Amino acid sequence: MKKTLKIGTLFVCGLLAAVSCDNFVNVDPQYTRSADNFFRTPGDYQQALTGAYDLMQTSYLDLWIGEIASDNSIAGGEGVTDTEGLHQIDAMTHGGVNNELRSLWRWMYAGVTRTNYIFENRNKLEFDDKARIMGEASFLRGYYYFELVKFFGAVPLIVDRQLPPGDVSSQVRTPVTEVYAQIEKDLQAAADALEWTSPVKGRITKGAALALLGKVYLYQNKFTEAAATLDQVINDGGYDLFNNFETMFRVANEGSKETVFDIEYVGNEGGSYGCFVCLEGFAAVGFHGIRGYDGPVYADGNSYNLPTEDLYNAFESDDPRRDASILDVDAFIAAQEDPTAIKYVKGAGGHTGYYNKKYLKRQDELGLGDNDLTSPVNHKVIRFADVLLMAAEAHNRKPSPNDGLALQYLNRVRTRPSVNMPALNLSSTALTEAIYRERRVELAGEGLRFFDLVRTGRAADVIDGFEVGKHEVFPIPQSEIDLAGAGWLQNPKY
Numbered sequence: 334m335k336k337t338l339k340i341g342t343l344f345v346c347g348l349l350a351a352v353s354c355d356n357f358v359n360v361d362p363q364y365t366r367s368a369d370n371f372f373r374t375p376g377d378y379q380q381a382l383t384g385a386y387d388l389m390q391t392s393y394l395d396l397w398i399g400e401i402a403s404d405n406s407i408a409g410g411e412g413v414t415d416t417e418g419l420h421q422i423d424a425m426t427h428g429g430v431n432n433e434l435r436s437l438w439r440w441m442y443a444g445v446t447r448t449n450y451i452f453e454n455r456n457k458l459e460f461d462d463k464a465r466i467m468g469e470a471s472f473l474r475g476y477y478y479f480e481l482v483k484f485f486g487a488v489p490l491i492v493d494r495q496l497p498p499g500d501v502s503s504q505v506r507t508p509v510t511e512v513y514a515q516i517e518k519d520l521q522a523a524a525d526a527l528e529w530t531s532p533v534k535g536r537i538t539k540g541a542a543l544a545l546l547g548k549v550y551l552y553q554n555k556f557t558e559a560a561a562t563l564d565q566v567i568n569d570g571g572y573d574l575f576n577n578f579e580t581m582f583r584v585a586n587e588g589s590k591e592t593v594f595d596i597e598y599v600g601n602e603g604g605s606y607g608c609f610v611c612l613e614g615f616a617a618v619g620f621h622g623i624r625g626y627d628g629p630v631y632a633d634g635n636s637y638n639l640p641t642e643d644l645y646n647a648f649e650s651d652d653p654r655r656d657a658s659i660l661d662v663d664a665f666i667a668a669q670e671d672p673t674a675i676k677y678v679k680g681a682g683g684h685t686g687y688y689n690k691k692y693l694k695r696q697d698e699l700g701l702g703d704n705d706l707t708s709p710v711n712h713k714v715i716r717f718a719d720v721l722l723m724a725a726e727a728h729n730r731k732p733s734p735n736d737g738l739a740l741q742y743l744n745r746v747r748t749r750p751s752v753n754m755p756a757l758n759l760s761s762t763a764l765t766e767a768i769y770r771e772r773r774v775e776l777a778g779e780g781l782r783f784f785d786l787v788r789t790g791r792a793a794d795v796i797d798g799f800e801v802g803k804h805e806v807f808p809i810p811q812s813e814i815d816l817a818g819a820g821w822l823q824n825p826k827y
Contacts, residue, residue, distance in 0.1 A: 520542050622688075
């Protein structure tokens with residue numbers, strides 16, 4: 334059974350109110366113990382940290398949007414009004430009124446608020462394990478701000494303090510460079526405080542902090558810094574590629590040597606359709622399931638986030654990662670002993686014939702209660718193959734390239750035994766393009782494609798409807814602009 338980080342006290346119930354309160358940065362104190370009578374024991378700090386972890390449970394939106402906004406998948410679902418915000422993003426018609434973007438904004442700021450609550454009270458007590466707790470809190474704040482800046486660009490930066498509701502109107506949007514500087518500071522602090530391993534599954538480690546820091550550098554085109562940081566993860570972290578690509582995403586293989594940073598889920602009832610932030614299971618998996626399915630292996634779901642034929646064809650024809658990453662449902666049915674006994678429904682929200690096999694609902698991995706909401710499958714946010722490919726790109730694109738090492742990292746991903754694709758021998762821009770192609774197929778369905786295209790300037794070339802100077806970031810939710818009253822300008826052209 335997984336050891337996960339769950340919390341169920343009045344303290345966190347109060348912090349959950351921050352998700353739905355009028356002001357995104359406000360912690361509603363109605364149901365909480367105040368700092369005056371909290372943070373008196375090490376357990377209080379641990380409890381607050383667990384509450385700060387909890388907002389990572391909403392990561393399904395990051396995965397969905399990162400695929401649906403790109404050329405990798407379509408929104409799918411029951412119809413175009415089923416989770417309408419995803420269909421708007423799919424069509425590049427999204428604006429400031431979008432439920433999914435508003436949820437992402439609020440949930441990430443709720444996470445920031447929880448970490449700031451810890452930092453605001455960090456000096457109330459000294460104890461042996463405090464450095465580790467503060468290191469994990471530093472990572473979490475860096476993670477939440479990274480999500481905000483990569484989606485929305487300049488965002489209000491609030492550090493080490495909470496704001497009374499009346500002060501929200503004074504907060505301005507902080508320039509992207511300053512937000513990134515704080516993220517770098519937090520992630521470096523986390524890496525300095527944490528060990529490479531943790532006795533508790535799901536805890537943040539030094540490797541997770543350094544890998545995310547390397548990614549943050551890469552997103553800013555700081556290739557020299559990214560290469561040095563990611564090399565440290567590769568050389569000192571003890572990670573390796575998992576020996577079976579096809580089964581890597583199964584529950585039985587979670588916590589493998591390839592996992593650098595994942596978000597833990599359990600198959601318990603913890604929320605509902607009215608409280609996705611309360612879920613203890615990974616919603617993406619249930620919603621990816623085959624609509625109306627009645628047959629072996631897989632289970633009925635909601636047909637969201639459907640891979641495109643373009644993604645399917647992006648794989649080399651003999652690349653085993655294609656069929657390990659994408660389920661061709663009609664081909665699967667045709668191969669069964671009695672194909673006529675298997676049924677499924679094509680969703681009116683779109684149908685490609687393909688499903689995200691990495692995160693697909695299966696009969697032997699069902700959660701309790703409404704199993705569309707309770708999948709125990711973890712979200713692999715950064716795995717070692719991603720680290721190798723980020724490092725390859727950084728070495729190839731830095732001012733003094735090291736194409737030899739870049740090629741070594743690329744081929745390590747391609748030629749591992751369970752993939753066994755031919756090694757490449759390229760350099761310069763040809764190697765750059767090969768690394769981009771490899772990222773697409775290796776990381777297909779994992780929520781990275783849109784941001785890879787944006788940060789490398791290729792989005793307009795492959796995403797229908799993408800407008801340069803607009804769609805690199807998403808619009809600030811209009812409701813947040815109205816609530817803040819601080820004169821925030823909407824992102825350009827929205």
